[in-house]
Amino acid sequence: MISGVIAYALASWCVAYLPFLPEVNAVYILLPIALFGVLHNRCFVLSMFCLGGLSAYLYAAELTATILPHHLEAQDLQVQGVVADLPRVRDDIARFRFRLKTAEAGAPRGDVFLSWYHPEVEITPGQIWQLTVRLNRPRGTLNFSLFDYEAWLFTKGIGARGYVRTSQPQKLLGQTNFSIHHLRYRLRETSRKYIQASEHLGLFNALAIGDTSDMSTEDWALLRKTGTTHLLVISGLHIGLIAMLAFGIMRRLVPGLYINVALTILVTASYGLLAGWGLPVQRAFVMLSLVLLAFCCGRRVAPGYQFFLALLFVLLLDPLATLSNGFWLSFGAVFLLFLGLGARRNLAAGEQKESTPSPGLLGKTARGAAKLTASLIPFITTASKAQWVVFVGMAALLAILLHQMPLISLLVNLLAIPWVGLVLVPSILMSLFLLLVYAPVGELFLVLPLSALNLLTDLLRFVSQLDSVYYFSPLSPPLALLACLGGLLLLLPRGLVPRWLGLVTLLVLMPDKRQLQDGELALTFLDVGQGLSVIAETRSSVLLYDTGPSFGTRFSSARQIVLPTLRLSGWKRINNLILSHPDNDHAGGIDDILSGIAVDRTLLGYVRQESGAVESDAPFEEPCQAEWQVDSVHFKVFTVGNEMASGNDLSCLVLIGASGHQVLLTGDIESRAELALLDLNLSPVTVMSSPHHGSYTSSSPAFLNHVQAETVVISAGYRNRFSHPSERVLARYRNRHLRIFNTAEDGAVRILLTQQGLQVEQARQARPAIWRRD
Numbered sequence: 001m002i003s004g005v006i007a008y009a010l011a012s013w014c015v016a017y018l019p020f021l022p023e024v025n026a027v028y029i030l031l032p033i034a035l036f037g038v039l040h041n042r043c044f045v046l047s048m049f050c051l052g053g054l055s056a057y058l059y060a061a062e063l064t065a066t067i068l069p070h071h072l073e074a075q076d077l078q079v080q081g082v083v084a085d086l087p088r089v090r091d092d093i094a095r096f097r098f099r100l101k102t103a104e105a106g107a108p109r110g111d112v113f114l115s116w117y118h119p120e121v122e123i124t125p126g127q128i129w130q131l132t133v134r135l136n137r138p139r140g141t142l143n144f145s146l147f148d149y150e151a152w153l154f155t156k157g158i159g160a161r162g163y164v165r166t167s168q169p170q171k172l173l174g175q176t177n178f179s180i181h182h183l184r185y186r187l188r189e190t191s192r193k194y195i196q197a198s199e200h201l202g203l204f205n206a207l208a209i210g211d212t213s214d215m216s217t218e219d220w221a222l223l224r225k226t227g228t229t230h231l232l233v234i235s236g237l238h239i240g241l242i243a244m245l246a247f248g249i250m251r252r253l254v255p256g257l258y259i260n261v262a263l264t265i266l267v268t269a270s271y272g273l274l275a276g277w278g279l280p281v282q283r284a285f286v287m288l289s290l291v292l293l294a295f296c297c298g299r300r301v302a303p304g305y306q307f308f309l310a311l312l313f314v315l316l317l318d319p320l321a322t323l324s325n326g327f328w329l330s331f332g333a334v335f336l337l338f339l340g341l342g343a344r345r346n347l348a349a350g351e352q353k354e355s356t357p358s359p360g361l362l363g364k365t366a367r368g369a370a371k372l373t374a375s376l377i378p379f380i381t382t383a384s385k386a387q388w389v390v391f392v393g394m395a396a397l398l399a400i401l402l403h404q405m406p407l408i409s410l411l412v413n414l415l416a417i418p419w420v421g422l423v424l425v426p427s428i429l430m431s432l433f434l435l436l437v438y439a440p441v442g443e444l445f446l447v448l449p450l451s452a453l454n455l456l457t458d459l460l461r462f463v464s465q466l467d468s469v470y471y472f473s474p475l476s477p478p479l480a481l482l483a484c485l486g487g488l489l490l491l492l493p494r495g496l497v498p499r500w501l502g503l504v505t506l507l508v509l510m511p512d513k514r515q516l517q518d519g520e521l522a523l524t525f526l527d528v529g530q531g532l533s534v535i536a537e538t539r540s541s542v543l544l545y546d547t548g549p550s551f552g553t554r555f556s557s558a559r560q561i562v563l564p565t566l567r568l569s570g571w572k573r574i575n576n577l578i579l580s581h582p583d584n585d586h587a588g589g590i591d592d593i594l595s596g597i598a599v600d601r602t603l604l605g606y607v608r609q610e611s612g613a614v615e616s617d618a619p620f621e622e623p624c625q626a627e628w629q630v631d632s633v634h635f636k637v638f639t640v641g642n643e644m645a646s647g648n649d650l651s652c653l654v655l656i657g658a659s660g661h662q663v664l665l666t667g668d669i670e671s672r673a674e675l676a677l678l679d680l681n682l683s684p685v686t687v688m689s690s691p692h693h694g695s696y697t698s699s700s701p702a703f704l705n706h707v708q709a710e711t712v713v714i715s716a717g718y719r720n721r722f723s724h725p726s727e728r729v730l731a732r733y734r735n736r737h738l739r740i741f742n743t744a745e746d747g748a749v750r751i752l753l754t755q756q757g758l759q760v761e762q763a764r765q766a767r768p769a770i771w772r773r774d
Contacts, residue, residue, distance in 0.1 A: 004048035005308040011052030012315050013322040019768035021060060030054045056319040060770055063320075066110035066159035067771075068137050074719060076165060080130045080173065084111060085181055086188065087123040088213040091552035094123045097158070098131075113138075113153070113161040121172070125181035130171040135162035138771075139718045141527040142747035142763045143561055145403060145474040145568055154771035155323050180273045184209050187274070190435050194443055200453040207238075207420070208428050210276035217553065222457070225464040227409025230329070231420045236284030238275065241425055243268045243288045261292045279314060279321060280330040286310035287334075303338050307331075325401045332397050333390055340389030340491040341382070387413050392490050396483035399472035399509050403568055408468040416456065423452050471567045472509055479508045515539070519632040521658035523687065523751040526565060527743040527763065528557035530717030530724070531585035534665055534689065535565065536656060538631040541575040542566070545654055545665050550588030558589020563596045573598035578624075578637060580651040580667030581605040601626075603637055605652030605667065624652035633658040640669075640676035648692060649673035661686035661753045664707065668692040674703035683708045686758065687751055690714040694725020694742075704736055711758065713749050714742040 034050035036043060080102045087096035094116040100109060112135060116123065138158050140149030153161065164170065176182070187209050195201050202215030223229040231237070246267040250260040268288060272281045287306040294301040311331060314321050321327045391410040398405045406412075427449040434442030475483065486505030489497055516522060522537040528548030536543040544566075548557030566574070577599045579587045593599065605624045626637040634657040641650035651667025664685045669677075670692055688709040691698035693716045712733055716724040725742065733740050739760075741749045747763030764772065 007049040008052035012056040015056035059319040068160035116164040126176035128174040132165040132168035135160040227406035239284035336393035521753045525749040527748045530720040532715045543576040546586040547589035549585045558592040666691040670697045671700040685709045696726035711739040718744045
């Protein structure tokens with residue numbers, strides 16, 4: 001059975017990571033092979049492999065069929081449907097999953113993700129609406145080795161994303177109150193009502209019902225820096241606790257073992273649904289249900305069978321679950337615990353004879369203390385061993401999936417896990433229950449979970465100041481496999497293989513940042529949507545040109561794209577930060593940059609505040625005028641505008657000379673500033689950023705003829721409201737035979753300039769996937 005489940009999972013994984021889906025007729029060849037294997041034991045493994053591949057393929061084909069057709073993008077569509085999850089409201093924008101029931105002819109089917117700006121009514125789960133919406137295909141920014149938002153949308157079954165047209169009438173058709181999401185909504189609103197003023201509201205709801213909508217950016221940063229994210233979302237720890245409490249209560253209230261087990265499974269499943277029924281919840285629920293059912297039958301289920309049956313169950317529910325980081329982290333941690341604690345369990349040396357107790361109270365006290373100590377020592381030893389096993393074994397997995405690992409997490413989790421499991425979760429669930437039953441008592445009881453949360457966050461804040469997060473370089477598939485093998489070798493029983501082999505293979509996780517030679521330059525045009533951010537790296541220095549946009553508290557390209565990219569490249573400080581001008585799409589993330597990484601020098605194009613300019617307390621030390629050389633690469637920062645020029649024409653420009661090439665970063669200059677550049681010796685330019693994102697007011701013919709650029713990179717958002725880049729500008733580029741790259745179509749663009757020429761890498765080309773079918 002185990003080998004068959006492994007084959008099933010392997011086939012699902014292979015399909016999930018295909019660069020494209022093959023033709024349907026070719027795939028159905030697997031069906032007779034799968035059916036034949038079911039009837040013949042010798043072909044069982046092959047049959048399971050075929051079934052896994054076929055189910056994953058059909059599921060993926062169904063998801064791709066729900067993706068919005070191109071011709072319906074940016075069109076007004078009238079749809080009817082139901083709010084299908086917990087809405088998230090932030091910055092007066094409600095975001096929710098909308099399950100379509102009826103729509104205009106040719107409109108998408110399935111689920112879409114909508115934003116409703118400044119809604120006049122409260123959006124709640126179960127509401128049935130008739131809406132006029134504008135939709136786009138599920139598209140997101142794509143950068144090297146960072147979070148793939150498109151993959152997340154695909155695995156969630158989202159076929160389109162868009163917004164409600166508030167200029168059109170919207171009609172509430174009804175309300176469905178009998179849904180699990182409506183109950184979750186009531187619980188969330190109850191906690192908000194009584195602890196709205198507390199800074200721990202987000203963590204409280206995350207632990208209670210798995211809702212993270214109230215968690216702040218600071219909350220997530222705190223969990224990430226301390227390696228405790230797994231604790232403060234609903235996981236197997238919570239499911240195990242609920243099952244244990246439910247079984248203990250049922251045994252005292254209801255006679256009969258079978259009824260007790262059935263009710264315990266029912267209560268655990270209900271809580272799992274309330275918690276969002278995430279992948280870790282599914283895994284824990286299946287494993288606990290198997291244990292309880294086996295207990296009813298007077299039998300014991302081996303941990304290996306629990307693990308692999310849970311794996312099969314999850315893949316049957318979601319054949320593409322292997323695309324989720326949570327799948328690998330959840331099953332990986334459990335597998336490592338089975339391997340590290342089960343395979344290496346030492347046999348007891350034998351029972352020790354108890355000494356004759358001393359008479360009297362003193363003797364009884366001594367014997368009680370001895371028993372307590374004897375029971376605590378194995379518990380502490382096992383907990384410490386478990387943390388060490390997970391820490392060592394998960395290093396490779398964290399390097400592959402998240403590219404980071406808090407080194408202090410080993411010690412933090414030793415304290416945090418029992419605190420969360422034994423104190424926080426029970427007190428939070430009890431307080432929420434009391435709030436629903438009798439609010440005054442529940443409000444008094446809230447003191448306990450909030451105090452416990454306060455102690456935990458104080459500890460995490462103290463630990464986070466140590467800045468112990470280690471960032472790994474992205475690994476190639478062969479090196480990733482080798483690193484995983486090294487972690488497993490360290491956990492195998494002694495005597496099977498030398499453990500030093502595991503340490504040697506883990507060396508592939510050591511820093512292997514891209515090493516440049518003198519005179520070489522690496523340019524990365526990040527995909528930040530409708531904005532601009534460029535990282536220029538030499539052998540020993542880094543320059544950041546613009547930070548990309550920021551949208552309130554919900555998104556900052558600096559925090560979510562720029563800083564992670566810098567860390568993955570091994571940079572702990574920015575030598576030169578240059579803001580072309582203070583418009584939001586270029587400087588919206590300035591505060592996040594300055595608070596997230598050390599900056600040696602900051603230069604700004606102009607400081608005149610205009611409409612749309614970013615308000616910041618950033619210390620702009622120098623104006624846009626500087627020139628230096630480092631690692632045989634020459635940098636010149638300048639502006640060509642005057643006081644009467646527009647804000648765009650006052651953009652700070654950067655001219656870089658490296659290995660016989662010239663790079664020109666142009667900000668948002670328009671035709672007037674371009675004419676002023678004709679007096680400068682700029683030609684020939686090897687690489688140029690498209691002025692003003694390819695706007696028709698820029699890239700004038702005279703300017704293009706003067707710079708004689710070979711390659712141009714356009715930084716723009718997918719189907720942006722400005723229609724950048726202009727077709728007129730694109731025609732000018734094509735007529736001059738420029739190599740054109742557009743972050744909206746290519747994702748991030750990385751260019752390496754050396755004596756041998758240019759090497760260009762595009763994120764979308766480097767990361768093909770079945771959900772990127774056009």
